[in-house]
Amino acid sequence: MESHDFAWAAGFFDGEGWANRSGRGVQSRINQAGLDGVPEVLDKFQRIVGVGRIHGPVIVEGRQPLYFWEATSRPDLTRVVERIGPWLCPVKRAEFERTLGVPLPPVVWPGSLSEELAWAGGFFDGEGSTCLDKHRTHEGFFAPVIYVPQAAENGTAPELLRFRNAVGVGNISGIRRPKPPHKPYRRLRVYTLQKVQLALHLLWPFIGDVKRAQAQRVMQVMHSQPDLPRGNPAFGVAGARCCLRGHDKWNARVRPFKGRGKNEEDPMNHMRQCLACVREDAQxxxxxxRRP
Structure with missing residues (x-):
């Protein structure tokens, strides 16, 4: 086994695993649902840590069959933390330290880019998904989304920050407070086809078959629909002096333009829409x- 395997297993445990005391003993577990037998990510995790057993399926009506990896002895948990402890995020490190009553090996992350992507791949195998959202302005069209939620009692979960740093894209939402017993959580989401493809390209060597198949289905839909034109056609060609309604965009501004952020880099950026059209549409x- 190499560092990338341990990083992947740590990411998977950061997403799906837990450890705690159980009566007089200790216990660690990872749950994973699967329609086609034991999920391959559980087999992979067991091979990497070298201990524990896989149980299941647990059948509950209306739900997918549930399988789980479990370790229930102190030597087994010690073996797990020796292998993946240095790559774990603070929450799961604290769980293992409370459970075993001993400090874990020193943290070794952030590692190389490929090692951090391996961790992100494991975390995505546990928590992430690639899905389709309805396009906000074009009926019948879809937009791809990478979605990764994570609960945190305070602030932003370090797992989401680490994942975003690894893939280099994504926005983290504000806190969402579901009804009890669910914990408050935040969501990391990646939008636009280009950014989703970039994130999947980086994660692809490290994610499992289920997440790959899910991403492939989304990409098939995206590449089967025609490209959408950017902007409002009524505004005309971006940067042109006149819009399609004949307004002089250069003289439609009431106050002098003051750029903010990227507009400072592109002085003509404010000409990409017709302010006269905007005012007419608003009126x-x-x-x-006002009509009765």
């Missing part, structure tokens, strides 16, 4: 609301 919308 028409207000008039429509």
């Amino acid at each position: 028409a919308k207000r008039n429509k609301k």
Whole structure:
């Protein structure tokens, strides 16, 4: 086994695993549902740590069959932390330290880019998904989304920050508070086809068959639909002086333009829309609301 394997296993445990005392003993477990027998990610985790047993399926009506890896002895848990402890995030490190009553090996991350991507691949195998959202403005079209949630009692979960640092893209949402007994959580999401493809390209060598198949289905839909034109066609060609309604965009501005952020780099960026059209459309919308 090499560092990439341990990093992947740590990421998978950071997403799905837990450790705790059980009566007089100790216990660690990872749950994973699967329709086609034992999920390959559980087999992979067991091979990497070299201990524990896989149990299941547990059948509950209306749910997928549940399988789980479990270790229930102190020597087994010690073996697990020797292998993946240095790559774990703070929450699961603290769980193991409380369970075993001893400090874990020193942290070795952040490692190389490939090692951090291996960790991110394991975390994505446990928590992530690739899905389709309905396009906000074009009916019948879809937009790809990479979705990774993680609970945290305070602030932003370090796992989400580490995942974003590894893949280099993604936005982390504000805190969401579901009804008890669920914990507050935040979501990391990657939007736009280009960014989703970039993230999947980086994660691909390290994610399992289930997440790969899921991503492939999403990409098949995205590449089967025609490309959408950028911007509002009524504004005309970006940067052109006149819009399609004949307004002079260069003289439609009431106040002098003051750029912010990227507009400072591109002084003509504010010409990409027609402010006269914007004002006309806003006035028409207000008039429509006033009608009895």
